[in-house]
Amino acid sequence: MEGENPSLTPQAGHLYVVATPIGNLTDLTDRARALLERVDAVACEDTRVGGALLSKLGIKNRLVAYHDNNEASMAATLASRLEAGESIAVISDAGTPAISDPGFRLTRECHKRGLTIVPVPGACAATALLSASGLPSNGFLFVGFLPPKSAARRRFIREHIDFPYTIILYESCHRIEKLMAEMVDLLDGERCVCLGREITKRFETIRSGTLKDVSQTFKDGSKKGEFVVIIAPGKFTL
DSSP: OTTOOGGGSOOTTEEEEEOBOSSOGGGSOHHHHHHHHHSSEEEESOHHHHHHHHHHTTOOOOEEEOOTTTHHHHHHHHHHHHHTTOOEEEOOSSBOTTSSSTTHHHHHHHHHTTOEEEEEOOOOHHHHHHHHHOSOOSSEEEEEEOOSSHHHHHHHHHHTTTOSSEEEEEEOTTTHHHHHHHHHHHSOTTOEEEEEESTTSTTOEEEEEEHHHHHHHHHHSOOOSOEEEEEOOTTOOO
16 A cells, blocks of 8 residues: 555565464554554464454454474474565464464574564563563563473572572463462562563452562462562562
């Protein structure tokens, strides 16, 4: 369309790494919407989830499954399609691809082949909560989901007790109680933390304070949904 912003029109051989909403559908940017509508295909973790999301957004496009189980082989396949002149967007089930979600191997393959990769920024639970936490944001370590076994989680916590920057973790509703209990057991009760649940969604909750106080509030609250846990450096106080 004449006079239209060229960043809204996908280019041949370009991979678009598109962030999608983590709960609130209105968080999708106009640029992301335009590209998702116009690329030759959308690679997504789960075509059912991706299809439902695009349907809610009123977007129709061809979907390609790109997930943990086929990422290694599909990275090469999708890169070859880009080399042939297609434009492709990669999305995760929610949030920013390659941030604790598939996407890394595809972008790496595109770099190897000299293909153009275009980030289309948007929602990310880790940075969304950090921005509202009141905890130090001058430097942070994002580790996504810790290992499922308690021994490995406890080892990570012990090894990072004196880490000089803020630490950001993801945890599911199935393991959040165990993680909180391990933190209470291993960290000082006065350690400042932030616990976020269902960020951007209807029942969003954000609690910042000492581990002692936040863990007590957590015991009395809902355990449903996805959680983000932020641990401040040891000497920090709110």
